Amino acid sequence: MLTQEQVSLNSSSIEREVLLSVRNLRVWFELRRFGFGIVGHVRAVDGVSFDLHRGEAIAVVGESGCGKSSLMRTILGLHRPTEGQVLFEGKDIHALGRDGMRWYRSQVGYVQQDPYGALPPFMNVERILEEPLLIAGVRDRRERQDRIRRVLEEVKLFPVEDYLGKFPHMLSGGQQQRVVIARAMILNPKLIVADEPVSMLDASVRVEILKLLRSLQERHNLAFLYITHDLSTVKYFSERIFVMYAGRLIEKAPIRSLLEHPLHPYTHALLAATSDPDAENARRFKEVPPGEPPSLVKPPNGCRFHPRCNRMIQGLCEVQEPPEFEPYPAHLTSCWLYKE
């Protein structure tokens, strides 16, 4: 849980050093039809900007198809941006050469969603963890083994000997996810990108893994990008939260501020749809905005949420795209309801 001190620390995070800066990022995928060439674009990420500070954890929340995975993959350097830049320590990561990219990959760890799918079934834990070290050019065998040991202890897989020779299928889901985290950590990165790191795990293990991630984050002053659709876990983990809808970040806020006064109608809908265990739930219906998220090939004009919004302002929301407003300090939203 975030304490009051931490919250005030967030609002002063402006003074902290920027680690990752995403500037007006657009990632469009070409749609081709045979014989016709390019017939359109899937605008997966369409104008996203934010700064992530050293040691800061940000959660990106959104439904499937909102572009959060494309955003993450572009930050990891797996997609090229159509427009805009991703700057890491001030360097444009898509302008790095081969060696630069190798350096960047050692600075950024990636925790996948499905641990079983993310681990090669024919390698044991030791080999899995040795691989990044070999690629990063750690020549000394003794050093590699030391680092493997240390990282396994950090993710609390001990006694280490019991795990080194195991293959992924011999581990439980929680243990597999720890191996994935160990692999992401082994090169001492400055940033961890975690894509729904606990969504495939059981409730009791989920909390354990989240606590592990948080303790690693604090101990190593890691920056975190935590991508999720589960709002109930974000407050235990991150300082700021971004809500993504149809390729755009529609609300950016410190966690406390978002939970206390959510602004965008879509954020309201997400919060209302999140259940806490309560027998009363069975006796009432939930309010859900009608329809489904729009096609990213032809997103609606104006605000992309307007066709589903119950507070739409006629003649404005469907015409003009809302800029960012800041009704509370450091709490931004792209919604016309908050224009002064």
Add this chain to the structure above:
Amino acid sequence: MENTASLLRVENLVLHFSTRRGPVQAVDGVDFDLDYHRAVVILGESGCGKSSLAKAILRLLPRNVARYDGHIYLKGNDVMSLSDEEYRRKVRWVEISMVPQAAMNALNPVLRVGDQVAEPAMVHLGLSRDEALELARRMFEHVGVPQDFLTRYPFELSGGMRQRAALAMALVTSPSLIILDEPTSALDLLTQANIFNVLKRIKKELGTSFILITHDIATSSELADDVAVMYAGQIVERADADRFFHEPLHPYSRMLMASVPRLRADQEPEFISGQPPSLISPPTGCRFAERCPLRFAKCDEAPPVFEVDGRKVRCWKYA
């Protein structure tokens, strides 16, 4: 007799699978009952036997069954005594249907959705294709799928719409009971909320009873009238939802509840250390004892079921 009996009563149901390392006791002496127009949630972590319980009730058994016995009474009639063929004709899909896990991905990609939804009505109720399609059309209305989706193929539908179609398929024969196995775990938040709205409406409008199998405690409260918590092949607690979600009895239920991250409360979630026991050689005493903070000498013996003002709990603390 039939009027006083509950819709479903399961007594001492056992389902063991044989494997090379010995029999897996997936369902080991499960008792519960379910009334008309009610929903029971079976909560448990993966590997606790909750999906096997669903298969045991619907008699959808794999080939490696080592032991399958106990009693299942449906509307007062013992269905365990029926032959497989009788069971198929009289019970499966006629009285009890199921939405299996990841049902939305199990639709046949080369058949129109409408035909697939109508099929159970043709097979189990003996209706003609047109009659069955008419029924499918009505079920689409109940679950909120536009009529013109009847003639579409599964790939043309979103995940939420496909899940609704799978639900319509379970509803098309008007069964009295539907078993839902993790119906929303692969769906987005808003879609999930939508599906639960649909389930609540069906329960109200059609009076269908539900068995909801899930590991997601928070969303399970969206439908639950009653809760059964399963651990290592057994039901360890059975209670009404009001009291369960307020304050569960069994130490496992309490810890499970404490592990749920909450949006609207500030308590720090706690995890349960350790792992569930192997179902091949479960402990002879209480199966949760090893992870239980309240363990005492008595726990080396297997606890019977105790009743605490109408709630049932398998824990020596309540002796």
